[in-house]
Amino acid sequence: MRVTILGNNSALPAFGRNPTAQVVSVYGEHILIDCGEGTQVQMQKHGVKWSKLNYIFISHLHGDHYFGLPGLINSMSLLGRQADLHLYAPAPLMPMLQQMLDWADTVLTYKLHFHPLPDGAELLVETDNFKVSCFPVEHRITCHGFLVESKTRGRKLLPAQCRDYEIPRYYYDKLKQGEDYIRKDGTVIPNDWLTTEGPDAKKYAFCADTLFTDSFIQYIQGADTIYHETTYLHNDVEKAKARYHSTPVQAAEVAKMANAKQLLIGHFSSKYRELAPFREEAMTVFPNTLVAIEGNSYDV
């Protein structure tokens, strides 16, 4: 599982930085979290294929987290998308999107499934490859974080060995589950001749826009990577609190409380040109911190 940053800035675009949008990729499938203005162009620029995107999640209704959504939805239709698209977002968004489509006399070429976000924490979707749940964070308006969990696919087949030992295809699923193969003559082919360890299940917690709080730690406990906003540096901690935002030290405290392995920080205020101080501050509390840079992908 990895996450590609399409926008790392807060409200105002500045210094070439874009508003929030990021793509979580699981077994080749893309999940878009938030969709600030310009996301469709950022996806093109950074080579994120729309054909692999079937799920979009919107954390809250501040414009820097969704103003790119109408454009993306329209453009997919202009390109003739056929596959269903699932949108998980605050409830009022769908009537507005539908209104915009109606004004434009547009009928989408694909089916857009709208799933309004619940009030609290809830499992939203589960597929063969991943599941995504939401949890409440504390912002000026209703806002959700998202937890993306990839599933293990069991052990990974070694195709050449499976062919060499003439393992029948119907047995592959059992190999993935770790079973040995036993020939009709009783010979045992040990599983570890035929498979290697598969990828671990991973947990990525996107904590959206939030003030510093331990109220959602329960939902992100043990995440491999936590993304936490750091709008202001710590000398502006009072401003951060007043505006329901956080500082790097606070994000690092969250990562520490949640026993995360890695912390990714973003959503930087337009007042800061330099981002290195954000990492330095966070590392005083949580050393394994990375700054979310647009176009970069991070292993979860």
Place this chain on the structure above:
Amino acid sequence: MRVTILGNNSALPAFGRNPTAQVVSVYGEHILIDCGEGTQVQMQKHGVKWSKLNYIFISHLHGDHYFGLPGLINSMSLLGRQADLHLYAPAPLMPMLQQMLDWADTVLTYKLHFHPLPDGAELLVETDNFKVSCFPVEHRITCHGFLVESKTRGRKLLPAQCRDYEIPRYYYDKLKQGEDYIRKDGTVIPNDWLTTEGPDAKKYAFCADTLFTDSFIQYIQGADTIYHETTYLHNDVEKAKARYHSTPVQAAEVAKMANAKQLLIGHFSSKYRELAPFREEAMTVFPNTLVAIEGNSYDV
């Protein structure tokens, strides 16, 4: 009067080209016509000062002409704009913008005056420097073109000469109107020692998205510069017609019928990487044709 192109592409962003937005500058004041996604970033990039922008006009409710508007309106407020802003747009847009502000719990720092566009042709606004009127064009949904007319400011004062001849300030307005100055002793200081010819009144006609028609020629007759869309080249003339768009030859016919001095073409389909053929086609009918290139400014 000059026009700066912020976006010259049709619906889908492509080849680094953005959706429709352009700024008409009259005596240092900016008028924004259409506001596709990314317009606020394009304005920053091309040095168009927001403080000089007080009027926005939206031609119709296809997303590539207004999806950048919520972001621009919000960002102006985040930067603490105080001056009133006037928006002329299709009627349903204002409740939607208000809804977005309400969801975000945002109160703008400035007053946004919303003026719904009328059905037909009408004078929308008149200031000391310019007037703007709208006229109906023929598109798949209701769509307006805009005519921007700058006013003459009379003759232009030569400050050094006015000082040398000790012309009192209260007389400057009369100088602009072409009057000579007569001293108490009866000496006549001829006007052309004190002034030069001022800028002419100019007419810029933005014809929005439209199929080829002579139905609006009456409103743009004698324009100095006409902007006309050319979404497709002429070998796609049937497709253009079916989609309520035009070709370069058709745009050139319009410019010719309207006795325009100059034609500016834009709104290119994403299927075309090269834009030179658009100009070549138009020039066969109307030689003084220019291709609208993003970031370029054109004298009207």
